[in-house]
Amino acid sequence: MASLTIRKLDEAIKAELRVRAARNGRSVEDEVRVILREAATDALPTATTEAPSSRSATSSERLDYRSKSNAIQNITLIIGGGIAAYKALDLIRRLKERGFIVRCVITHAAQQFVTPLSASALSNNRAYTDLFDPASEFDAGHIRLARDCDLVIVAPATADLMAKMANGHADDLATAILLATNRPILLAPAMNPLMWDNAATRRNVAQLVRDGVTLIGPGTGEMAEAGEAGVGRMSEPTEIADAAVRMVRPQRPRPLAGKRILITAGPTHEPIDPVRYIANRSSGKQGFAIAAAAHAAGADVTLITGPVDLADPAGVNVKRVESARDMLQQVETTLPVDVAIFAAAVADWRVANEGSQKLKKTQGGMPQLELVENPDILATVSHLTQRRPPLVIGFAAETEHLLDNARSKLARKGCDWIVANDVSPATGVMGGDRNTIHLISKDDSSDDGFHVESWPVMTKDDVAAALVDRIATTVKDQTS
Numbered sequence: 376m377a378s379l380t381i382r383k384l385d386e387a388i389k390a391e392l393r394v395r396a397a398r399n400g401r402s403v404e405d406e407v408r409v410i411l412r413e414a415a416t417d418a419l420p421t422a423t424t425e426a427p428s429s430r431s432a433t434s435s436e437r438l439d440y441r442s443k444s445n446a447i448q449n450i451t452l453i454i455g456g457g458i459a460a461y462k463a464l465d466l467i468r469r470l471k472e473r474g475f476i477v478r479c480v481i482t483h484a485a486q487q488f489v490t491p492l493s494a495s496a497l498s499n500n501r502a503y504t505d506l507f508d509p510a511s512e513f514d515a516g517h518i519r520l521a522r523d524c525d526l527v528i529v530a531p532a533t534a535d536l537m538a539k540m541a542n543g544h545a546d547d548l549a550t551a552i553l554l555a556t557n558r559p560i561l562l563a564p565a566m567n568p569l570m571w572d573n574a575a576t577r578r579n580v581a582q583l584v585r586d587g588v589t590l591i592g593p594g595t596g597e598m599a600e601a602g603e604a605g606v607g608r609m610s611e612p613t614e615i616a617d618a619a620v621r622m623v624r625p626q627r628p629r630p631l632a633g634k635r636i637l638i639t640a641g642p643t644h645e646p647i648d649p650v651r652y653i654a655n656r657s658s659g660k661q662g663f664a665i666a667a668a669a670h671a672a673g674a675d676v677t678l679i680t681g682p683v684d685l686a687d688p689a690g691v692n693v694k695r696v697e698s699a700r701d702m703l704q705q706v707e708t709t710l711p712v713d714v715a716i717f718a719a720a721v722a723d724w725r726v727a728n729e730g731s732q733k734l735k736k737t738q739g740g741m742p743q744l745e746l747v748e749n750p751d752i753l754a755t756v757s758h759l760t761q762r763r764p765p766l767v768i769g770f771a772a773e774t775e776h777l778l779d780n781a782r783s784k785l786a787r788k789g790c791d792w793i794v795a796n797d798v799s800p801a802t803g804v805m806g807g808d809r810n811t812i813h814l815i816s817k818d819d820s821s822d823d824g825f826h827v828e829s830w831p832v833m834t835k836d837d838v839a840a841a842l843v844d845r846i847a848t849t850v851k852d853q854t855s
């Protein structure tokens with residue numbers, strides 16, 4: 376897993392991060408984690424984010440904060456009083472793994488099984504227990520817990536809690552939240568099989584289903600009570616967490632499901648001696664953004680990257696390499712694929728006489744570096760007679776004569792498309808977050824044999840999404 380050095384970020388970004396972290400009551404490192412998770416999390420249009428601080432923020436601050444970002448989703452987890460409450464602690468972790476922010480409410484009965492301290496330590500948030508708690512109720516905290524979330528989960532949902540819900544009671548914090556919420560509710564019942572079978576419970580469950588509540592489980596199995604088995608076991612935490620994902624993150628279309636995509640990214644480092652190397656200014660951002668977009672579109676993605684300071688995109692198989700030769704080797708072992716995208720800024724040359732020891736200054740003058748050409752990975756793959764991917768896409772990084780150079784690169788390298796971009800320092804493309812690209816493909820019907828499409832200035836994420844859309848359409852046409 377890659378690490379990220381906050382110290383190395385631009386001053387303006389660091390300042391912004393400090394303000395954001397302070398506003399949300401987190402460390403800068405935690406804030407960065409949240410932002411990364413946010414970037415990797417599918418956003419619901421109605422999704423909300425964590426209020427800056429349930430302890431100190433005014434409601435207008437909260438609304439202001441929520442409108443700035445909509446990717447992170449909050450869950451209010453009500454832990455009911457049954458032996459299965461211990462599994463709710465694991466559920467907190469499973470929900471967090473899936474990118475949710477969790478705030479726990481623990482009923483009085485549940486506190487016989489789990490403590491507020493363990494729930495707050497696991498959730499990294501205060502755990503709430505009392506409807507009349509002056510610290511949280513000065514601005515109607517139960518309403519906040521009911522509404523500033525995307526989903527309310529009750530786990531375990533005891534027979535008593537369900538009976539109260541079905542009849543609209545609100546005599547403690549948990550039931551007040553359940554009555555006040557306008558968010559979806561997911562119940563994970565857990566109780567003795569005879570209680571589950573009891574006519575009163577059956578009536579209450581039927582009423583709750585009519586009221587629009589979703590149930591998961593209970594399952595069948597051994598009960599905590601010695602020798603008892605039957606229907607009443609709470610579903611496993613991973614099942615409940617997956618159900619939560621299904622409820623609040625509707626599946627996006629996955630047009631590249633079942634397709635294998637290979638992407639190269641970043642620079643390569645070509646060693647001069649054990650401590651020095653030849654490199655270039657590529658940040659890897661565009662290739663990483665394409666990998667994330669292709670994964671979001673359902674593809675099985677392998678990202679082969681040179682040395683960059685970027686975290687692995689979620690769900691992508693990342694292979695980190697140093698030199699062009701390492702990159703070619705990893706590319707070859709990844710074939711066959713359906714689509715290969717070569718976004719890496721591969722060094723054209725390497726040092727032939729690489730020193731096995733650090734080169735020293737000598738009286739004899741400057742060391743002579745003899746350069747030899749690196750393998751051209753894009754051309755190698757484009758010209759394969761076997762295992763050539765059906766769609767091969769290259770990049771053309773140019774500082775002059777952009778379209779002419781890119782067109783001749785497309786012809787010379789034998790790929791299907793070229794994504795041409797101007798990387799002159801004035802454009803800020805190398806290392807920056809924006810890109811202006813021209814998508815060039817072969818077109819026998821045009822005068823010069825090429826079709827050029829010029830896209831407006833876009834963020835690298837938007838370029839990635841648009842390119843992946845285009846790939847999905849082409850791949851679909853190829854297979855239909």
Ligand code: CTP
Pocket residue numbers: 639699717718719720721722723749750751752753754768769770771772773784
């Ligand atoms: N590329 C590659 N292997 C190399 C060099 C380049 O796979 N040894 C790929 C890049 O990933 C990119 C495309 O070829 O997709 C064009 O790279 P670029 O650096 O723009 O061009 P060069 O091949 O270096 O050609 P030139 O020196 O003419 O710019």
